[in-house]
Amino acid sequence: MLDIAAAYNKYKFLGNDFLTWIWFSIETQKNFSDLLGSKDVITLEIGNSIVLENQLGDKSKEKITIKGDEAGLEEGTTALKKGAWVTQINLMCKINEDEYKFTIKGESYNITGLKTPKTDLSKTGDEIEGLVLEKAFFCLKIYEVIDTLFLKYLEQRVSDNWNHKGLQEIKNWIVSF
Amino acid sequence: MGLISSTHSISRYHIEGKIEGSAAEEVRNGLIAYSIPKIESEFDALSAGWTPFESPYNPDFDKFSIQFGAYFLFSLRVDKKSIPTRLIQKYMAIEIEKKMEKSGRQFISKNEKTEIKEMIIDLLMHKIPAVPSIYEVLWNYEEQTLYLFSTQKAANELFETIFLKSFKLKPVRLFPYTLVETKSVFSNSDKDRILSLTPLKYTR
Numbered sequence: 001m002l003d004i005a006a007a008y009n010k011y012k013f014l015g016n017d018f019l020t021w022i023w024f025s026i027e028t029q030k031n032f033s034d035l036l037g038s039k040d041v042i043t044l045e046i047g048n049s050i051v052l053e054n055q056l057g058d059k060s061k062e063k064i065t066i067k068g069d070e071a072g073l074e075e076g077t078t079a080l081k082k083g084a085w086v087t088q089i090n091l092m093c094k095i096n097e098d099e100y101k102f103t104i105k106g107e108s109y110n111i112t113g114l115k116t117p118k119t120d121l122s123k124t125g126d127e128i129e130g131l132v133l134e135k136a137f138f139c140l141k142i143y144e145v146i147d148t149l150f151l152k153y154l155e156q157r158v159s160d161n162w163n164h165k166g167l168q169e170i171k172n173w174i175v176s177f
Numbered sequence: 178m179g180l181i182s183s184t185h186s187i188s189r190y191h192i193e194g195k196i197e198g199s200a201a202e203e204v205r206n207g208l209i210a211y212s213i214p215k216i217e218s219e220f221d222a223l224s225a226g227w228t229p230f231e232s233p234y235n236p237d238f239d240k241f242s243i244q245f246g247a248y249f250l251f252s253l254r255v256d257k258k259s260i261p262t263r264l265i266q267k268y269m270a271i272e273i274e275k276k277m278e279k280s281g282r283q284f285i286s287k288n289e290k291t292e293i294k295e296m297i298i299d300l301l302m303h304k305i306p307a308v309p310s311i312y313e314v315l316w317n318y319e320e321q322t323l324y325l326f327s328t329q330k331a332a333n334e335l336f337e338t339i340f341l342k343s344f345k346l347k348p349v350r351l352f353p354y355t356l357v358e359t360k361s362v363f364s365n366s367d368k369d370r371i372l373s374l375t376p377l378k379y380t381r
Contacts, residue, residue, distance in 0.1 A: 002354070014374065136246075136248060136315055143189065149355075
């Protein structure tokens with residue numbers, strides 16, 4: 001393995017490219033259950049924030065943050081046209097009837113503000129172990145979905161037809177705005 | 178933002194290696210060896226160590242379990258004293274005035290000011306109680322994956338240091354590169370292809 005700090009900086013683009021691909025996949029209504037090879041009904045939607053970054057000619061960066069429950073994403077699509085990529089995104093994920101909301105950062109893969117489905121178990125007494133296990137299940141479930149999607153994305157990236165198909169589809173989507 | 182709160186912030190680790198002997202026993206021993214002291218030190222600006230998940234303010238691992246189903250669950254507690262700058266400024270002003278009055282001078286030197294500041298910080302550090310922060314740790318030992326319920330850089334760094342000391346196992350942060358290296362089933366040639374990728378350019 002490479003030095004961790006060096007690898008973090010060198011490959012953070014993989015996370016950002018992945019989040020951009022997730023946005024594209026949501027907007028072009030890809031079937032996430034099929035992508036994940038899951039029997040569960042899995043849907044993803046853009047939540048209430050998205051952050052994009054654009055490397056300018058010199059060492060400076062342009063950062064575009066869109067926030068709000070009903071916010072339009074026009075600035076985001078314009079930024080994509082200018083060559084930006086998604087660095088952080090808030091997502092709503094539904095797995096069958098269970099709803100999850102969270103923000104994921106491309107470079108660190110950290111999840112913040114994760115809201116898991118409600119549980120009826122109490123924080124005290126005999127139910128504490130059940131509550132812990134249920135919460136752990138929910139938290140790990142969302143990582144399972146995101147990890148599988150990430151690895152599927154990488155599979156596509158290294159496939160022979162990526163340049164003709166995968167990348168071209170994203171480019172077509174971007175110019176369609 | 179812990180495990181049983183309504184929202185969570187999580188960073189993940191791959192744990193390199195395995196413990197020799199009984200994992201449950203060795204993990205418990207490591208937690209006890211590096212548990213947070215029961216009695217707060219009045220001299221330390223920062224104190225950190227493990228506590229049971231169910232008892233964050235009493236690090237008694239004999240009384241509380243660390244095993245929940247297939248997981249080890251415990252907490253990292255960080256007690257930190259921080260003196261507000263304005264409090265230091267206030268006592269500095271009082272002490273400087275006292276010193277000038279006593280010496281009959283109209284000014285005091287830079288060195289004297291530094292000495293006064295150090296003395297004040299020392300004094301306040303003893304008086305101010307530490308503020309505790311609790312970060313839960315959920316460890317799937319068999320899968321070598323650990324979830325730290327924090328994304329704060331300082332907490333993550335403290336966790337990494339104490340974890341390595343406690344269990345002699347290296348926690349490796351999971352981010353795109355390490356995820357490919359440690360959690361994927363890609364062949365070596367696919368891994369090489371992934372690691373030779375460059376950022377995408379979407380514009381024509």
